Amino acid sequence: MAAHVLIVLFVFFSITSCVSIGDDQVLVEFKELLLNTSLLDSSWKKGTNPCDNNNKWFGVQCDNNNNNVIQALLLGGIGLSGNLDVDVLISLQGLRVVNLSNNSFSGSIPEFFRLGALKSLFIDGNQFSGDIPPDFFSKMASLWKIWFSRNKFSGKIPESLASLKYLLELHLENNEFTGTIPSLSQPNLATINLSNNKLQGLIPQSLSKFGSNPFQGNPDLCGNQIGRECKAVIYGEKSESSGSTKWIIVGLVVVLLLVAILFKSKRKDDQFEKLEKENLDEAVKVHLNKRSMSTRTSMRSSRKGRSRSGSDMGDLVVVNDEKGIFGMPDLMKAAAEVLGNGGLGSAYKALLGNGVLSVVVKRLRETNKFNKECFDAEIRRLARIRHKNILQPLAYHYGKEEKLVVSEYIPKGSLLYLFHGDRGTAHAQLNWCIRVKIILGVANGMKFLHSEFGSYDVPHGNLKSSNILLSANNEPLLTDYAFYPLVNNSQAVQSLFAYKSPEAILNQQVTPKSDVYCLGIIILEILTGKFPSQYLSNQKFTGTDVAQWVQSAIEENRVSELIDPEIETEKDSLEMMEKFLYIGAACTESDHDHRIDMKEAIRRIEEITDLM
Ligand SMILES: *[C@@H]1O[C@H](CO)[C@@H](O)[C@H](O)[C@H]1NC(C)=O
Ligand SMILES: *[C@@H]1O[C@H](CO)[C@@H](O)[C@H](O)[C@H]1NC(C)=O
Ligand SMILES: *[C@@H]1O[C@H](CO)[C@@H](O)[C@H](O)[C@H]1NC(C)=O
Ligand SMILES: *[C@@H]1O[C@H](CO)[C@@H](O)[C@H](O)[C@H]1NC(C)=O
Ligand SMILES: *[C@@H]1O[C@H](CO)[C@@H](O)[C@H](O)[C@H]1NC(C)=O
Secondary structure, X not given: OHHHHHHHHHHHHHHHHHHOOOHHHHHHHHHHOEEOOHXXXXXXXXXXXXXXXXXXXXXXXXXXXXXXXXEEEEOOOOOOEEOOOHHHHOOOOOOOEEEOOOOOOEEOOOOHHHOOOOOEEEOOOOEEEEEOOOOOOXXXXXXXXXXXXXXXXXXXXXXXXXXXXXXXXXXXXXXXEEEOOOOOOOOOOOEEEOOOOEEEEEOOHHHHHHOOHHHOOOOEEEEHHHOEOOEEOOOOHHHOOOHHHHHHHHHHXXXXXXXXXXXXXXXXXXXXXXXXXXXXXXOOEEOOOHHHHOOOHHHHHHHHHHHHOOOOOOOEEEOOOOOOOOOHHHHHHOEEEEEEEOOOOEEEEEEOOOOOOEEEEEEOOOOOOOOHHHHHHHHHHHHOOOOOXXXXXXXXXXXXXXXXXXXXXXXXXXXXXXXXXXXXXXXXHOOHHHHHHHHHHHHHHHHHHHHHOOOOOOOOOOOOHHHEEEOOOOOEEEOOOOOHHHOOHHHHHHHOHHHHOHHHHHHOOOOHHHHHHHHHHHHHHHHHOOOEHHHOOOOOOOOEOHHHHHHHHHHOOOHHHHOOHHHHOOHHHHHHHHHHHHHHHHHOOOOHHHOOOHHHHHHHHHHHHHOO
């Protein structure tokens, strides 16, 4: 018993003795490691109260309404240097403001994050240098004013700034920060200054309200805001210094070519094989590393010779920076995977360095109808589209031989894959409700394209299930649209699905109604769950001529037999499904003149879905 009392007493005294370290002692201890403290020496005396109004300590501000708690250290512009003992200050629990502006502190940034309750930190006008760790601010959730300007900080602007909910003022001007600007979207952010650093890349959209002034003096920043186009220059005269980049690019070209060759020879294989996941999604995984690039010397040197003339490998031009900015080097560093070989060319998937964005790189064959300026204008036009059912390109590369178009990678994959790939596991999950959503979304996208590109012979031109991707919430996204003007006529016949419409087969003629035919095939594919033989270029493989099948079923009055067994069980919707089959039939009417037009097709689809 006595022992217990002793222990309790002992604990009690140790606690009180901790508490009894006065604020005076804390500050004096803090001052001990500072240099040139002559201005502090006369008032900062142990044993006196730092908050005593009659004997105020220099630069110490107390909250007189709150038990004389020290709330600010205002020590700006008084010639201080030496070491900042942040740990000692932890016991000043009311401290909210630290102002050390215009002194002579140097070295790497002290661990101010240990003062988790700080609201304002002013250390501008010192000689601090080096990187600030990315997570520096993650434990300083109360911070609202940060003044770090006029130091020598380098490295990236810490990402954790983005997590400061109350951030109001951010001053990082006149340092040596590099890299891209993190996306800061705090609603309260009122002042920002990042001028005179070495920042690069796109200014995030979220900072557009600040105009150009806060970003001046960063020659490598770009974006509309400062009137400088984002263009990742990766080849040619300007990249003289980065010889290794050249090798990497040459390496990628070699890999792309090899993969293309590989695919060309593989095309003779069973087409259905390609629809399996490993073939459609992960056919060949190409990890770009030094070893895979160092083996093809002859190819490499011939490429190198050509590229020196600056014509073959140009730049990667970013046309839509909403998903971030990247250049050819990012693509090069990324692990590439072959996705498949579509009508227009092969597609590759690449996960960009930061792992945040996966992109699909499509290699367009036979798009040499236009010079670079026209190609650029055309792709930019596509990139400006904003529609929830349309996937826009993010970037392109225009080389004499290579033309690449980069867009976001959509993980769920294409309708073609979902319906016919992977031996039906995804197919079974496409219930009726999702299928209606897909049809309606495709119709909406087509409606938009037909008004936007109404002047084209065929506004989409390549609508088929492999060019419809499904977002995470089952919203369809159209891709590969409006390429018609880019494609060399003789090749269009082979590469655009609109050329599989009966009128095109008969007399090489495409019209906006050819898109209607393609839409009809999609509707029938979704309703029947069958693989349309129309997609096949080789008679050897089996599909279902869905257009023919539905026409004869209508004649023989057995339309209901066509419905996909996977959705047949949803009895309440059978009538609606049949209505869709009739629309599909009207769209795939082989007589071009008797086929309904896009307006009418969409009207009929909307008419059904409005009743839902
Ligand atoms: C920092 O403190 C000084 C006085 O030491 C003051 O003049 C200055 O305005 C303060 N800086 C900020 C940003 O509040
Ligand atoms: C710090 O120095 C800058 C530039 O010399 C000056 O504009 C500013 O008023 C000074 N601030 C303080 C707190 O001394
Ligand atoms: C020491 O501080 C005074 C002002 O208190 C300043 O004028 C002087 O330049 C400082 N000396 C050094 C070496 O920083
Ligand atoms: C940002 O800092 C620079 C350099 O000190 C200055 O010229 C500019 O006016 C500041 N801009 C803003 C918006 O504070
Ligand atoms: C179309 O492409 C083919 C094969 O690439 C080429 O021979 C032909 O000259 C091209 N025609 C036009 C008009 O560019």
